[in-house]
Amino acid sequence: MPDETVIDGFEFARMRRELRGEAALSRMQRLDDLLASGSGQVKYRITGEIDEEGHSLLHLDVEGALKLKCQRCLGEIDYPLGIRSNLMLVKDEADLVDIEDEDPDVDSIVVTGKMEILPMIEDEILLELPYAPRHVECEGSDGGDDGRESPFAVLKGRI
Numbered sequence: 715m716p717d718e719t720v721i722d723g724f725e726f727a728r729m730r731r732e733l734r735g736e737a738a739l740s741r742m743q744r745l746d747d748l749l750a751s752g753s754g755q756v757k758y759r760i761t762g763e764i765d766e767e768g769h770s771l772l773h774l775d776v777e778g779a780l781k782l783k784c785q786r787c788l789g790e791i792d793y794p795l796g797i798r799s800n801l802m803l804v805k806d807e808a809d810l811v812d813i814e815d816e817d818p819d820v821d822s823i824v825v826t827g828k829m830e831i832l833p834m835i836e837d838e839i840l841l842e843l844p845y846a847p848r849h850v851e852c853e854g855s856d857g858g859d860d861g862r863e864s865p866f867a868v869l870k871g872r873i
Protein backbone atom coordinates (compact mmCIF):
# COMPACT_ATOMS: atom_id res chain seq x y z
CA MET A 715 0.00 0.00 0.00
CA PRO A 716 1.51 3.33 -0.98
CA ASP A 717 1.97 5.72 1.88
CA GLU A 718 0.54 8.77 0.22
CA THR A 719 0.66 11.31 2.98
CA VAL A 720 1.51 14.33 0.87
CA ILE A 721 -0.80 15.70 -1.79
CA ASP A 722 -0.89 18.58 -4.20
CA GLY A 723 -4.08 20.15 -2.91
CA PHE A 724 -5.01 22.20 -5.95
CA GLU A 725 -4.46 19.36 -8.34
CA PHE A 726 -6.28 17.01 -6.00
CA ALA A 727 -9.32 19.31 -6.11
CA ARG A 728 -9.14 19.88 -9.86
CA MET A 729 -8.93 16.17 -10.59
CA ARG A 730 -11.69 15.50 -8.06
CA ARG A 731 -9.58 12.84 -6.55
CA GLU A 732 -10.43 10.73 -3.58
CA LEU A 733 -8.07 9.30 -1.05
CA ARG A 734 -8.87 6.91 1.76
CA GLY A 735 -6.52 5.68 4.37
CA GLU A 736 -5.75 5.08 7.97
CA ALA A 737 -3.58 7.25 10.11
CA ALA A 738 -1.88 5.92 13.22
CA LEU A 739 -2.54 7.95 16.36
CA SER A 740 0.99 7.24 17.49
CA ARG A 741 2.18 9.55 14.73
CA MET A 742 0.19 12.48 16.08
CA GLN A 743 2.40 13.91 18.78
CA ARG A 744 0.18 16.85 19.59
CA LEU A 745 -2.68 14.55 20.58
CA ASP A 746 -0.55 12.69 23.02
CA ASP A 747 -1.53 14.58 26.18
CA LEU A 748 -5.20 14.09 25.56
CA LEU A 749 -5.16 10.39 24.84
CA ALA A 750 -5.23 7.59 27.39
CA SER A 751 -3.94 5.31 24.70
CA GLY A 752 -1.92 6.40 21.72
CA SER A 753 -2.41 3.14 19.90
CA GLY A 754 -5.01 2.59 17.25
CA GLN A 755 -5.84 4.64 14.22
CA VAL A 756 -8.40 6.80 12.56
CA LYS A 757 -9.85 6.31 9.14
CA TYR A 758 -9.91 9.22 6.80
CA ARG A 759 -11.30 10.11 3.44
CA ILE A 760 -10.39 13.17 1.46
CA THR A 761 -12.25 14.21 -1.64
CA GLY A 762 -11.46 17.05 -3.94
CA GLU A 763 -13.88 19.36 -5.66
CA ILE A 764 -14.08 22.59 -7.61
CA ASP A 765 -17.23 24.47 -6.68
CA GLU A 766 -19.41 26.59 -8.98
CA GLU A 767 -17.32 29.65 -8.30
CA GLY A 768 -14.13 27.89 -9.16
CA HIS A 769 -12.84 27.50 -5.62
CA SER A 770 -10.70 24.51 -4.80
CA LEU A 771 -12.22 22.48 -1.99
CA LEU A 772 -11.14 19.50 -0.01
CA HIS A 773 -13.66 17.58 2.06
CA LEU A 774 -12.15 15.69 4.92
CA ASP A 775 -13.89 12.94 6.87
CA VAL A 776 -12.22 11.42 9.89
CA GLU A 777 -13.63 8.58 11.94
CA GLY A 778 -12.33 6.56 14.78
CA ALA A 779 -12.77 5.48 18.36
CA LEU A 780 -10.45 7.45 20.58
CA LYS A 781 -9.65 6.83 24.19
CA LEU A 782 -9.23 10.17 25.86
CA LYS A 783 -7.55 10.65 29.18
CA CYS A 784 -9.83 12.05 31.86
CA GLN A 785 -8.11 15.14 33.23
CA ARG A 786 -9.55 14.40 36.67
CA CYS A 787 -9.03 10.69 37.32
CA LEU A 788 -6.72 9.91 34.38
CA GLY A 789 -9.02 7.05 33.38
CA GLU A 790 -10.17 6.35 29.85
CA ILE A 791 -13.08 8.01 28.16
CA ASP A 792 -14.46 6.46 25.00
CA TYR A 793 -14.79 9.14 22.41
CA PRO A 794 -16.28 8.30 19.04
CA LEU A 795 -14.83 10.63 16.50
CA GLY A 796 -16.80 11.73 13.49
CA ILE A 797 -15.49 14.76 11.72
CA ARG A 798 -16.56 16.23 8.44
CA SER A 799 -14.78 19.36 7.48
CA ASN A 800 -14.55 21.44 4.38
CA LEU A 801 -11.38 23.22 3.48
CA MET A 802 -11.09 25.86 0.85
CA LEU A 803 -7.64 26.23 -0.59
CA VAL A 804 -6.35 29.68 -1.34
CA LYS A 805 -3.03 30.77 -2.74
CA ASP A 806 -2.30 33.65 -0.42
CA GLU A 807 -3.51 35.33 2.71
CA ALA A 808 -5.12 38.20 0.83
CA ASP A 809 -7.78 35.78 -0.40
CA LEU A 810 -8.59 34.56 3.09
CA VAL A 811 -10.54 37.53 4.33
CA ASP A 812 -13.40 37.71 1.85
CA ILE A 813 -13.88 34.01 1.66
CA GLU A 814 -14.15 33.58 5.41
CA ASP A 815 -17.23 35.80 5.39
CA GLU A 816 -19.06 33.59 3.02
CA ASP A 817 -19.66 30.20 4.57
CA PRO A 818 -19.22 29.28 8.21
CA ASP A 819 -18.92 25.59 7.33
CA VAL A 820 -15.85 26.14 5.23
CA ASP A 821 -12.40 26.89 6.58
CA SER A 822 -9.97 28.57 4.29
CA ILE A 823 -6.37 27.59 4.38
CA VAL A 824 -3.41 29.00 2.57
CA VAL A 825 -1.62 26.41 0.51
CA THR A 826 1.69 27.26 -1.03
CA GLY A 827 2.99 23.84 -1.94
CA LYS A 828 2.38 20.25 -1.15
CA MET A 829 0.04 19.49 1.72
CA GLU A 830 0.85 16.98 4.37
CA ILE A 831 -2.18 14.96 5.23
CA LEU A 832 -1.31 13.77 8.70
CA PRO A 833 -0.89 17.18 10.37
CA MET A 834 -4.07 18.29 8.64
CA ILE A 835 -6.00 15.38 10.13
CA GLU A 836 -4.40 16.01 13.48
CA ASP A 837 -5.45 19.68 13.35
CA GLU A 838 -9.04 18.70 12.69
CA ILE A 839 -9.03 16.21 15.56
CA LEU A 840 -7.55 18.80 17.92
CA LEU A 841 -10.26 21.27 16.98
CA GLU A 842 -12.91 18.65 17.64
CA LEU A 843 -11.75 17.40 21.01
CA PRO A 844 -12.68 19.03 24.29
CA TYR A 845 -9.92 21.13 25.75
CA ALA A 846 -9.91 19.24 29.04
CA PRO A 847 -11.79 15.96 28.65
CA ARG A 848 -13.46 14.62 31.81
CA HIS A 849 -15.90 11.92 32.73
CA VAL A 850 -19.28 13.28 33.63
CA GLU A 851 -18.79 11.26 36.76
CA CYS A 852 -15.51 9.56 37.46
CA GLU A 853 -15.57 5.95 38.50
CA GLY A 854 -14.90 5.28 42.14
CA SER A 855 -15.72 8.75 43.29
CA ASP A 856 -19.01 10.09 44.47
CA GLY A 857 -19.36 13.30 42.76
CA GLY A 858 -16.18 13.63 41.13
CA ASP A 859 -13.44 15.40 42.88
CA ASP A 860 -9.93 14.17 42.71
CA GLY A 861 -9.56 13.11 46.31
CA ARG A 862 -8.44 16.43 47.61
CA GLU A 863 -10.61 18.09 50.21
CA SER A 864 -13.08 20.38 48.58
CA PRO A 865 -13.05 23.93 49.88
CA PHE A 866 -16.77 23.49 50.42
CA ALA A 867 -16.39 20.42 52.60
CA VAL A 868 -16.16 22.63 55.63
CA LEU A 869 -19.38 24.35 54.75
CA LYS A 870 -21.25 21.10 54.27
CA GLY A 871 -21.28 20.30 57.97
CA ARG A 872 -22.91 23.59 58.77
CA ILE A 873 -25.90 23.41 56.50
Ligand SMILES: [Zn+2]
Nearest residue numbers: 784787849852
Ligand atom coordinates in the same frame (compact mmCIF):
# COMPACT_ATOMS: atom_id res chain seq x y z
ZN1 LIG B 1 -12.55 10.53 35.25
